[in-house]
Amino acid sequence: MVLTVDVGNTRIKASVFEGSTALENFVFEKNELEKNIEKILIKFSNCSDLVVSSVGKIEKESFLAFENRLKVHFFTHEDVFPFTNKYATPKTLGIDRMILASGATLQFPKQNRLVIDAGTCITYDFIDENDNYLGGAISPGLRLRYESLHQFTAKLPLLTFEEPENYVGNSTKQAIHSGVVNGFVYEIDGFIDEYQAEFSNFIIILTGGDAEFLAKRLKNTIFANSNFLLESLNQTFQYKTDND
């Protein structure tokens, strides 16, 4: 059994895999990392490996406490990945984006692939049919949009997600909901249209905390899988084991 852990900028997600089957998924806050890993390892005492992707503030050391119980693998840019990295600054590419690109390459071989991860940030990652990772885009995620409107203005309240009543927001609150939620959806549809114009044939994988919400609203057909990053971590770890 493999325990996969994804440290994002908002939350930590974890999943226990037996082969390619996810047995159970967990979500928790950063300050509860060790307590939760402890609990998971009590329940799934057969875990032999702990596999981590982290772009958050939590560093390797937090996981090393478990080294006497199982093998700990912290993914870095030095690992082997199944794609060719064409990013101009490969060392600054988020490890979460590398894992997503890797999962897309392994799960959907030899085709153009666009991965959209709607988390703290929305990240777009494109891997072409020759397994070249080309790059993509980074923009603010849903909650970050609400928070930044409040944080960087004097008059805008801090709101949490609500379905906008209309495109024409008729109050401050409705104007914010319309701007944030509709803007979020338009952006993603707009990007997909842009890719479609250049690469006629490609698969779109949508993941992240806002994937379910988005799946119902995008005009483009997509493959939504909230667990895609953790599945990709598990697959990339298998790939690493096979290629080491």
Ligand SMILES: Nc1ncnc2c1ncn2[C@@H]1O[C@H](COP(=O)(O)OP(=O)(O)O)[C@@H](O)[C@H]1O
């Ligand atoms: N309970 C929750 N706490 C925080 N964000 C949530 C929650 N449920 C859904 N979300 C949405 O998920 C997004 C964060 O997604 P997530 O994939 O957890 O981020 P990250 O991987 O960057 O930590 C936020 O933009 C927010 O809109």
Ligand SMILES: CC(C)(COP(=O)(O)O)[C@@H](O)C(=O)NCCC(=O)O
């Ligand atoms: C863009 C990100 C902040 C996204 O983080 P997330 O929304 O998954 O928490 C992360 O992938 C990152 O720190 N990237 C480094 C810059 C880059 O990928 O080019």
Ligand SMILES: [K+]
């Ligand atoms: K993201």
